[in-house]
Amino acid sequence: MLEIRWHSRAGQGAVTGAKGLADVVSTTGKHVQAFAFYGSAKRGAAMTAYNRVDDQVIMNHEKFMAPDYVLVIDPALVYVADFTAFEKPDTVYIITTHLSTEELVASQPKLQGKKVYTVDCIKISQETIGKAIPNTPMLGALMKVSGMYEMDFFKENMIRVLKKLPQKIIDANMIAIQRAYDEVK
Amino acid sequence: MAETIELRDIEVWDGNMAASQALRQVQVDVVAAYPITPSTPIVENYANFEANGYVDGEFVMVESEHAAMSGCIGASAAGGRVATATSSQGFALMVETLYSASGMRLPIILNVANRALGAPLNVNGDHSDMYLGRDSGWIQLDAYNPQHVYDLNFIAFKVAEDHDVRLPAMVHQDGFMTSHTAQGVHTMTDEVGYGFVGEFQPMNDMLDLDHPVTHGVQTEEDWHFEHKARQQHALMTVALPKIEAAFDAFEKLTGRRYNLVETHQMEDAEIAVICMGSSVETAMEVVNELRAQGIKAGVVGIRVFRPWPLEQLAQVLKNVKAIGALDRSSPHGSVGMLFNEVAGTLFNTDAKPVLTNYIYGLGGRDLTKAHLVGIFNDLKANMDAGKPTTPLQQYIGLRGPKLSFF
Amino acid sequence: MMSEIKKIKNLKEFSTSADRFEGANLLCPGCAHSIIVREVLNATNDDLILAASTGCLEVCTAVYPYTSWDASWIHIGFENGSTAVAGAEAMYKALKKKGRLKQPDRKPKFVAFGGDGATYDIGFQWISGCFERGHDMMYVCLDNEVYANTGGQRSSSTPIGSSATTSPAGRTSYGEKKNKKDMMAIMAAHGAPYVAQVSPSKWKDMVAKIQKGFATEGPVFINAVSPCTTEWKFSPEDTISIADLATDSLVFPLYEIINGTELNITYRPKNIIPVRDYLGAQGRFKHLFTKQYEYLIDEWQTRVDAKWEALQRREEARV
Numbered sequence: 001m002l003e004i005r006w007h008s009r010a011g012q013g014a015v016t017g018a019k020g021l022a023d024v025v026s027t028t029g030k031h032v033q034a035f036a037f038y039g040s041a042k043r044g045a046a047m048t049a050y051n052r053v054d055d056q057v058i059m060n061h062e063k064f065m066a067p068d069y070v071l072v073i074d075p076a077l078v079y080v081a082d083f084t085a086f087e088k089p090d091t092v093y094i095i096t097t098h099l100s101t102e103e104l105v106a107s108q109p110k111l112q113g114k115k116v117y118t119v120d121c122i123k124i125s126q127e128t129i130g131k132a133i134p135n136t137p138m139l140g141a142l143m144k145v146s147g148m149y150e151m152d153f154f155k156e157n158m159i160r161v162l163k164k165l166p167q168k169i170i171d172a173n174m175i176a177i178q179r180a181y182d183e184v185k
Numbered sequence: 186m187a188e189t190i191e192l193r194d195i196e197v198w199d200g201n202m203a204a205s206q207a208l209r210q211v212q213v214d215v216v217a218a219y220p221i222t223p224s225t226p227i228v229e230n231y232a233n234f235e236a237n238g239y240v241d242g243e244f245v246m247v248e249s250e251h252a253a254m255s256g257c258i259g260a261s262a263a264g265g266r267v268a269t270a271t272s273s274q275g276f277a278l279m280v281e282t283l284y285s286a287s288g289m290r291l292p293i294i295l296n297v298a299n300r301a302l303g304a305p306l307n308v309n310g311d312h313s314d315m316y317l318g319r320d321s322g323w324i325q326l327d328a329y330n331p332q333h334v335y336d337l338n339f340i341a342f343k344v345a346e347d348h349d350v351r352l353p354a355m356v357h358q359d360g361f362m363t364s365h366t367a368q369g370v371h372t373m374t375d376e377v378g379y380g381f382v383g384e385f386q387p388m389n390d391m392l393d394l395d396h397p398v399t400h401g402v403q404t405e406e407d408w409h410f411e412h413k414a415r416q417q418h419a420l421m422t423v424a425l426p427k428i429e430a431a432f433d434a435f436e437k438l439t440g441r442r443y444n445l446v447e448t449h450q451m452e453d454a455e456i457a458v459i460c461m462g463s464s465v466e467t468a469m470e471v472v473n474e475l476r477a478q479g480i481k482a483g484v485v486g487i488r489v490f491r492p493w494p495l496e497q498l499a500q501v502l503k504n505v506k507a508i509g510a511l512d513r514s515s516p517h518g519s520v521g522m523l524f525n526e527v528a529g530t531l532f533n534t535d536a537k538p539v540l541t542n543y544i545y546g547l548g549g550r551d552l553t554k555a556h557l558v559g560i561f562n563d564l565k566a567n568m569d570a571g572k573p574t575t576p577l578q579q580y581i582g583l584r585g586p587k588l589s590f591f
Numbered sequence: 592m593m594s595e596i597k598k599i600k601n602l603k604e605f606s607t608s609a610d611r612f613e614g615a616n617l618l619c620p621g622c623a624h625s626i627i628v629r630e631v632l633n634a635t636n637d638d639l640i641l642a643a644s645t646g647c648l649e650v651c652t653a654v655y656p657y658t659s660w661d662a663s664w665i666h667i668g669f670e671n672g673s674t675a676v677a678g679a680e681a682m683y684k685a686l687k688k689k690g691r692l693k694q695p696d697r698k699p700k701f702v703a704f705g706g707d708g709a710t711y712d713i714g715f716q717w718i719s720g721c722f723e724r725g726h727d728m729m730y731v732c733l734d735n736e737v738y739a740n741t742g743g744q745r746s747s748s749t750p751i752g753s754s755a756t757t758s759p760a761g762r763t764s765y766g767e768k769k770n771k772k773d774m775m776a777i778m779a780a781h782g783a784p785y786v787a788q789v790s791p792s793k794w795k796d797m798v799a800k801i802q803k804g805f806a807t808e809g810p811v812f813i814n815a816v817s818p819c820t821t822e823w824k825f826s827p828e829d830t831i832s833i834a835d836l837a838t839d840s841l842v843f844p845l846y847e848i849i850n851g852t853e854l855n856i857t858y859r860p861k862n863i864i865p866v867r868d869y870l871g872a873q874g875r876f877k878h879l880f881t882k883q884y885e886y887l888i889d890e891w892q893t894r895v896d897a898k899w900e901a902l903q904r905r906e907e908a909r910v
């Protein structure tokens with residue numbers, strides 16, 4: 001079982017990102033789950049979303065998770081959210097930030113000795129989609145770091161997932177995904 | 186004519202989308218609805234279908250849940266396929282009309298994304314609203330994941346609209362844990378889905394202008410009891426076999442099997458938990474792990490909550506030595522509903538298991554696999570001792586000191 | 592298709608035309624509810640789908656195994672008769688669209704009846720919702736200014752000085768303290784295409800308004816004064832004359848409001864009767880005719896005059 005935890009702010013698209021990922025993964029015959037913790041939180045509140053992926057039918061509905069991947073799509077959350085909760089020794093962190101990985105680890109000692117990757121999904125989404133919606137670029141970064149799928153396959157499926165959006169926005173998302181894939185370090 | 190949607194064999198849907206798609210596929214004639222978290226997306230999705238020509242019935246956005254069910258009752262009595270959705274406070278506001286709908290024998294389908302009842306106000310999932318409906322005369326089916334939500338909607342329409350049954354039915358799912366959790370859902374084509382339920386066959390329809398009918402009469406001690414007795418007769422004697430028949434037909438069509446009582450590893454189980462909703466599946470996973478350690482544990486899930494499958498449950502539990510009844514609703518002043526129902530189910534049988542009660546997951550509190558392992562440990566100790574080694578009722582997953590009663 | 596307006600020449604013909612509401616019912620002798628219902632139903636030959644809220648009308652006309660209704664009729668609860676018929680109307684539209692109506696060439700009228708309790712109080716929200724959504728239906732309030740079915744408790748339609756069981760007159764109280772809610776104005780404010788006040792005693796005025804209502808597309812509100820022999824305390828044979836006192840004293844002026852803006856007074860009494868005479872004819876106001884509370888009768892007259900004045904001003908100003 002592969003488990004992923006997203007840290008974001010409500011409105012940044014973590015739930016959509018998690019559901020989009022689940023959708024793509026599902027097409028490869030794997031079983032998926034995507035869910036989130038909800039409260040009455042409004043836009044801007046820190047929140048978490050989750051993915052489970054397995055070869056077997058997923059029957060576990062506990063919200064508790066010791067994640068294999070932690071995806072942080074808002075730069076400030078590494079300083080205010082408990083984003084290392086229930087980490088495993090080999091948990092991989094992919095974090096949105098304008099800092100380099102070394103600068104980030106220096107600014108947040110909790111990350112010392114961890115597998116940390118950084119990418120500026122906020123900047124990428126602003127420059128491509130025109131809005132700070134860092135969810136799709138984060139998926140590009142995840143593809144690179146995890147080696148989960150070939151980029152062509154992933155993009156082709158994301159186009160299907162996003163099909164309700166205007167073509168211009170879909171195209172911009174594809175560029176954002178590719179850029180994050182190329183830029184994550 | 187409504188346009189069809191080409192679905193993939195497996196769609197990644199949350200429970201709400203699964204319900205909306207089922208409502209679309211059976212081509213409901215009237216949906217009268219009012220939004221409340223976490224069931225809101227069911228009607229939002231449906232409104233979207235309407236806005237894009239995928240359904241061509243009437244979608245009436247009313248001013249309260251009470252009005253939603255009132256409108257559904259009027260529409261159903263007029264003679265057509267009717268459905269809506271709600272949760273929690275909205276369900277509570279509907280309660281008066283729930284009794285009207287069943288007493289008037291109207292086959293309305295209500296999707297309930299189960300949620301806690303305030304105060305304190307809480308949008309997350311527990312079974313308080315589902316329990317509130319349990320004497321209302323509705324058929325209550327319980328889904329454990331989005332696939333079940335989808336499938337049980339078709340089954341609900343088929344059973345409820347059967348002229349021998351003519352009772353409304355609820356399809357329950359756990360708020361957020363199912364309603365907002367996306368998983369793979371095996372779909373039917375629009376044609377196959379619609380075909381399973383078939384065209385709506387009106388009966389005593391107000392819109393048959395040549396045959397006027399009176400709906401919702403007054404009765405006092407002279408006739409009320411007879412009406413209620415017939416209603417109970419339909420629910421107990423007719424509905425149960427019809428539900429089983431619908432389960433069989435559905436299995437034939439899709440290969441997916443449903444049972445009045447769902448079991449996991451119960452053939453030789455010595456200890457078992459009985460629960461509802463998404464917890465059933467989490468418990469199954471825990472049981473698999475315990476079995477690997479040689480512990481003969483099992484899980485019982487209630488699929489058909491009303492009518493209560495008494496005989497089937499007694500059969501399943503007859504050799505179990507210790508049972509934990511897990512209630513996701515605070516019984517306030519007594520033991521939990523499942524404890525009572527299980528006790529009543531087994532009382533006149535030869536089975537004399539040790540039965541204890543766990544209250545868990547109120548307001549969406551997580552039920553972890555670790556909690557379940559703890560419960561199975563209790564049950565094992567109860568079995569070995571041949572009597573309860575814990576208080577009869579324990580609160581699980583509560584912060585602070587342990588809380589127990591009886 | 593257009594429904595044809597039914598021609599009615601005289602009262603005899605009117606009272607004996609199509610009987611879709613049977614005289615065989617359990618309402619009190621002299622109950623105005625049954626007269627009003629009959630006048631509404633007799634105003635059209637079209638098919639009818641009816642609803643009633645819990646109240647005298649409902650409990651007295653559909654007592655299993657009998658029914659007084661020879662048109663489809665539904666009752667759910669006290670507050671939701673409006674929404675019951677709105678649901679049926681929605682189903683009519685759905686089945687029409689889908690080509691599943693059994694008699695596709697007949698278009699029924701949808702009518703809900705409710706008491707003042709069901710209308711002014713507990714069912715207010717449901718009615719407001721139906722009118723805002725614009726269902727093609729008529730809502731008729733049987734306004735007897737009291738919860739008659741449960742034995743005479745006050746409603747927000749109960750007028751000042753009336754003695755009701757939950758606002759009784761006594762040594763230190765003159766009964767109901769609050770003025771009647773102006774439901775006509777509230778319903779007109781919904782922008783309803785047609786709102787009218789009627790009295791069963793002025794049957795020609797009433798039939799004209801009901802027919803106008805039936806010819807109107809969208810939600811129509813009718814407030815019908817319904818003298819209650821039991822709670823207003825007058826003898827059963829006087830129902831119609833009490834209704835006449837109500838209209839001729841201008842306590843119940845007869846008027847209509849079109850599209851929320853155009854107000855027409857439809858009846859101007861030749862001889863306006865003092866309000867005192869209207870109050871004096873009913874036991875519920877008996878205590879007002881004492882030294883202690885007599886000042887209230889003058890206040891009543893002033894209020895009624897002011898309202899009549901205001902209606903006339905509105906009519907003249909076309910607002």
Ligand SMILES: Cc1ncc(C[n+]2csc(CCOP(=O)(O)OP(=O)(O)O)c2C)c(N)n1
Nearest residue numbers: 645646647669706707708709737738739740
């Ligand atoms: C929810 C609810 N509350 C209270 C009642 C009790 N009840 C039934 S009829 C009625 C009064 C009806 O008054 P009104 O609407 O004015 O009709 P009337 O009987 O005067 O014609 C009351 C209080 C009820 N049936 N339902």
Ligand code: SF4
Nearest residue numbers: 619622647819820821
């Ligand atoms: S109590 Fe009044 S309203 Fe009720 S039936 Fe008698 S007269 Fe009619």
Ligand SMILES: [Mg+2]
Nearest residue numbers: 706707737739
């Ligand atoms: Mg009344």
